[in-house]
Amino acid sequence: MVQLALLFLSVILIQFFLILWRFKWNWLEFPAPKIHDWPKVSILVAARNEEENLPKLLESFEKLDYPKDKIQFLFANDQSEDETPEILKHWCKSQTNARFITTKKLSDSHPVNPKAEALAQLSEIANGEIYLFTDADCAVSENWVKGMVSGFGPNVGMVVGVTHVYWKGFLRFFQDLDWWNTQGFMKVASDLGVSTSGMGNNMAVKKRIYEDCGGFENLKFNLTEDLELSKAIAKAGYRVHSEIKPETLVLTKAEKSLKKLLAQRKRWMFGVLTLPWYWKVILAFQFFYFPATFFLIFQLGWLMVPFILAKIFLQAGFHKSIASRAGLKLSYFSLLSFDFYFFPTTALTILYYFWPSPIEWKSRIYP
Known part of the structure; x- marks a missing residue:
């Protein structure tokens, strides 16, 4: 023994x-495309009761270094009970390339993942060649779009960026290390060609591949919709590539209590x-x-x-x-x-x- x-x-x-x-x-990283080759992208965000966090995300969107005529911002207000729709409505009015919708109210049984349903509705009006996904409680780096687009090397169907947990406090520090631990293993597996999970707060998918795989609307019910989408893409024969560099960095909010942290981890366990x-x-x-x-x-x-x-x-x-x-x-x-x-x-x-x-x-x- x-x-x-x-x-x-x-x-x-x-x-x-x-x-x-x-x-x-053996670090795998693809070279950035030439400036005139930047494709049109759509950024999809589902938001529910995020009035506290949305200003930070929207401010980071305003600082993005990407041609404005090649970027589309799409938001889904998922039946919020706070000021989320008002914040989104005001911001979208100030932009020429932004739009938000309000999702239909789900039944009490929730037969589908509401976030997946919200993103599926947004994909119907998205016109970009590449879909980028992040969460309402995040903030993206200035070169986030360019960094994510650069990750589409040969046979890559999904690019997963890197996440850093912000906020102050003892619990936040350890959550951040937990993310680095997970992302490190994902990067090694990705570079070896082994399928890994998507990260709903920081990932990109080619529109053509998203549609070929059926999109969020055709995924079976699961509380980890990003993992299910990455599995569908891998099953279709495409790579899920982990792109870790300053340009693909996204900040995410820490869970502020052990109870909320365990609730988050319990949901992830299903995936x-x-x-x-x-x-x-x-x-x-x-x-x-x-x-x-x-x-x-x-x-x-x-x-x-x-x-x-x-x-x-x-x-x-x-x-x-x-x-x-x-x-x-x-x-x-x-x-x-x-x-x-x-x-x-x-x-x-x-x-x-x-x-x-x-x-x-x-x-x-x-x-």
Whole structure:
């Protein structure tokens, strides 16, 4: 049993060595197209009760460096109960290339994902060659559109950008590290040609491919509509490419409480359980590292210290490397604390997922 646990830990260490090696020598990035080749794009945003967050997003849209005659802003007010529609109406009136709609009210049973339904309605009036998606609680970088468009290399059907969690506070910092951890693994898989998930707050899809795959309107019900769309694109034979650089950076709002964080993670768990088996194995390895380590500490005592420190420092280097590719500097020593967040949060997420309680998302309840 001790030998098996040691083998398990060794695989974790080798994994981080190989990831860091790939980051240094095999980073895949496509060259930007020439300026006269920029295609027309449509930016699609679904918003529900986002009066607090929309001003930050709209301000970032106003600063976008992209030809105004080649960009279309589309917003769907998803039955908001606050000032969201008024904010969108006022902003769209001030722009020559913006429009918003209000979605139809869904039945109480919610037979479809309301966000997917809202985006599907927007796609019907989109006229861009490329659709870009972000969320109402985000803010995009000045060169976001150019950066995302540049990610469409050979046979790429979907481009996934990079996300940085903003806000202040202890919990925000660890959520940010959680995003870097996930995005790092997605980047390695993407560069190896392995299908990864979409990210609804920061992704782009070619219109032709979106329509060929049936779009959001033909996806089966799931609370992770971005993952379902990326699976449809991969099934059609196209690559889902992770493009991590300063130009593709999007800021997203942190969950402000542990309760809201667990509710978010519980919703994501529904998508995780639909992933291919090899992704489940990779995720299981990250979690079961901790039980294996605890077991070996009781068996071997201080002899485990080198293993634990090696993993912590390699993991910190992994997070720091992926963030630096996005143009952000993270304190190396502050990264060493990630495991103190990751294990308890993951354990609580698993328990909360199986706890017999509904999911609350955007003021709607899902059994």
